[in-house]
Amino acid sequence: MGDIEVHEEATHPAWDDWVATVPGGHHLQTSGWGHVKADGGWRATRIVVRNGGRIIGGCQLLARSLPLVGGIAYVPRGPLLVSRDPAVLDAVLDALRDHARRKRILLLKVQPPVDRRDLPELLESRGLVASGLHTAPVASVVVDVGVAPDEDALFRALHATTRRRIRQARRGGVTVRTGTGDDLSILQDSIEATARRQGFAPYSAEYYRRLWAAFGDSGHARLLIAEHEGTPLSAALLIAFGDRVLYKIGGWRGVEGSPPGANELVHWTGISWARTAGYRYYDFEGIPLDVARAALAGNRAVRHGVAFFKLGFGGEPVIYPGTYDLLPDGLVGRGLRFVLPRAERWRGVVHRVSGRRSAPVEARRPGLRTLVGGIPGLRRPGTAA
Structure with missing residues (x-):
């Protein structure tokens, strides 16, 4: 389905312009957000699907490497898709899997856009595993200012x-x-x-x-x-x-x-x-x-x-839609399916492994802010942003 491009440059104006106009587009999917997270050791990569030169889908993932563990990555508020055609989603997921294998990414978390409540079922049907640890809030309060x-x-x-x-x-x-x-x-x-x-x-x-x-x-x-x-x-x-x-x-x-x-x-x-x-x-x-x-x-x-x-x-x-884990095949993937639900018990170890200098301010009370490697802003259900 279309042509697949992988971009790793620091800025990508064409991508950012598309994210600003596509339904569900979010600032967490822009190269500007990649710049913000680069200070914490995260590297932004954009998977872009084009059809006839026009962007029809894709996502930005943020990844980092950890000693002895390998890479971890997350896709906040993505992938973004211009239509409900599942073939475009499959193209993005196939590209993500290929990228994860090539870059030795152990764990890749995907949290869909706020307006795509159909994606959780599609992601689960494609082998992703529902997670209780999220990369962005799963509940909020929204004022519809345009209706007044x-x-x-x-x-x-x-x-x-x-x-x-x-x-x-x-x-x-x-x-x-x-x-x-x-x-x-x-x-x-x-x-x-x-x-x-x-x-x-x-x-x-x-x-x-x-x-x-x-x-x-x-x-x-x-x-x-x-x-x-x-x-x-x-x-x-x-x-x-x-x-x-x-x-x-x-x-x-x-x-x-x-x-x-x-x-x-x-x-x-x-x-x-x-x-x-x-x-x-x-x-x-x-x-x-x-x-x-x-x-x-x-x-x-x-x-x-x-x-x-x-x-x-x-x-x-x-x-909003929650987070889904794209796990590697084989023994490692099966092990992670057992380990990840128990990650909350490792909070102290997690923060030391992450190398994070400080916990994010978004949460009002203490809780798990990071998974293995310190995904910033990771939240359990019930934590407030």
């Missing part, structure tokens, strides 16, 4: 507590401005303050610089900073890509005596901007899977934590 007739309707859809805190922030003199690359230290300070309160390790300053270089300079990133009388209170980095604005990362400095509601005002500003800029969705990027399931069943009894905060903005809980 005006901003007032969006505001009325917020929970009463959220509306009240936004009004308190405004009355207290809190303002929100759009930051630049020069303000990344404010973002980092806010996240580090949150990390100290909640007991996780934040990314390094280099991570935020790479994020901004990859997406800020191109206009895909937007940094919002809440201030009171010139003092920063909180900050949030948004990634605008495809049809949605995604809350990527953020934090609250916890300044004593500051007015309440700075975090709510930051996100309300982001939601309002997303609608004005013509995006369809504002995605909060992760809540615990059990909370999402309960909310979809009509039980929204959760009253605390990050999930409660995110649900307060009137969005709907959604469940």
Whole structure:
């Protein structure tokens, strides 16, 4: 089915342009994201399927080598396909298998795009194994900003507590401005303050610089900073890509005596901007899977934590496709089928093997962040982004 290309160059403008327009396209599939993860030792490769010169499918995988283990790789929010033709999926999977054999990749994790709920069944029918360890959130809260007739309707859809805190922030003199690359230290300070309160390790300053270089300079990133009388209170980095604005990362400095509601005002500003800029969705990027399931069943009894905060903005809980493992044939593959479900028990060893300098900030509570080799952002069901 078409011509198969393998690209390993640092940037691939034609691929990035296609990812930005194809259904399900996500910033995690761009060469910019490959640049961000290169600081952690990950190498980006793109599998591209063309038909008559036109891209009809493909994926970006991120891989790294480990001493004594071999290679590991993951495909976040892919593969991307222009149609539902299973022959295109088969072409991508065959190319992935061939690439994994040639590069001695022991484990390759695949997590489909958010809009392809048909892919899990197709992947399982092609020999991939469902995993409980994910490369991206499997549940989130999404506000459909495009369906609201005006901003007032969006505001009325917020929970009463959220509306009240936004009004308190405004009355207290809190303002929100759009930051630049020069303000990344404010973002980092806010996240580090949150990390100290909640007991996780934040990314390094280099991570935020790479994020901004990859997406800020191109206009895909937007940094919002809440201030009171010139003092920063909180900050949030948004990634605008495809049809949605995604809350990527953020934090609250916890300044004593500051007015309440700075975090709510930051996100309300982001939601309002997303609608004005013509995006369809504002995605909060992760809540615990059990909370999402309960909310979809009509039980929204959760009253605390990050999930409660995110649900307060009137969005709907959604469940995205989970992760599937493409394992090697033979004894090694059978061994991994036994070992991988037990990987959570090895958390301490996993972090040492990974060589990771710090755990990601996305999770609100401690949990498995990495598999063997340290796939950043790997999540068990129930962890919040």
